[in-house]
Amino acid sequence: MPSRARADDLIAEYVASSVAAAAIPIPIVDLVAVTAVQLSLLRKLGRLYGARVGIGAQGALAVGLLGAALPRAAASALKLLPGIGWVGGTVAQAALSGAATWALANALLERLETPELDAGTADGADLARTLARAERLRRRGLLDDDEYVRLRADLLDAI
Numbered sequence: 644m645p646s647r648a649r650a651d652d653l654i655a656e657y658v659a660s661s662v663a664a665a666a667i668p669i670p671i672v673d674l675v676a677v678t679a680v681q682l683s684l685l686r687k688l689g690r691l692y693g694a695r696v697g698i699g700a701q702g703a704l705a706v707g708l709l710g711a712a713l714p715r716a717a718a719s720a721l722k723l724l725p726g727i728g729w730v731g732g733t734v735a736q737a738a739l740s741g742a743a744t745w746a747l748a749n750a751l752l753e754r755l756e757t758p759e760l761d762a763g764t765a766d767g768a769d770l771a772r773t774l775a776r777a778e779r780l781r782r783r784g785l786l787d788d789d790e791y792v793r794l795r796a797d798l799l800d801a802i
Contacts, residue, residue, distance in 0.1 A: 646691055646783045647756070653691070654748045658741045665740035666733050670719045677715070677740045684744065685751055692755040693779050699725035715739050756780065774798050 657680055664676035689695060720740055721732025777794050780786040786794070 647752075650691055650748075650752055652686055652689055653684060654745060654752075657681070657687075657748065658744045661744040662737045662741045665676055665715075665718075665736040668729065668733070670720060670722050670732075673722070673736060674712070674715055674719050677736075677744070681744050684748055688748060688755065693776070694755055715743070765787055 661677045661680045663675050664680050667673040667676055688759065715736060718732050718735035721728045724732070774795060777786060777791055777798075781788065781791040
């Protein structure tokens with residue numbers, strides 16, 4: 644199965660898991676569970692694409708996590724209200740968590756599927772890693788032959 648199809652399957656699986664985690668009736672515990680599901684998904688996507696989700700990527704992803712945290716925290720707090728507050732909070736938390744999980748995963752995929760090329764500032768080791776990564780993407784069908792040939796030519800010209 645090509646990486647993109649497997650990635651889409653993982654995303655669908657983890658979106659459902661984050662929605663289920665959001666339904667935990669205990670405020671704050673639901674937020675922790677959803678965040679754990681999201682971080683697990685991001686690590687698995689990185690492994691699928693043969694990339695290490697490093698500190699730089701984690702910092703960027705943390706911004707995304709924090710951006711969704713305020714509405715999710717408000718929805719979680721609604722669960723403190725008996726009856727309709729719990730139902731409304733659960734529905735809102737589930738919807739926001741599913742959407743945030745999907746958005747985070749697709750933002751990471753966009754990054755993983757686009758080989759970095761900054762030939763003007765990269766050294767030989769960076770260029771070799773980029774070339775190897777482009778080759779892996781080509782083998783997995785995520786980079787067509789023409790894109791690979793252009794990228795390879797640009798990398799070799801930069802050396």
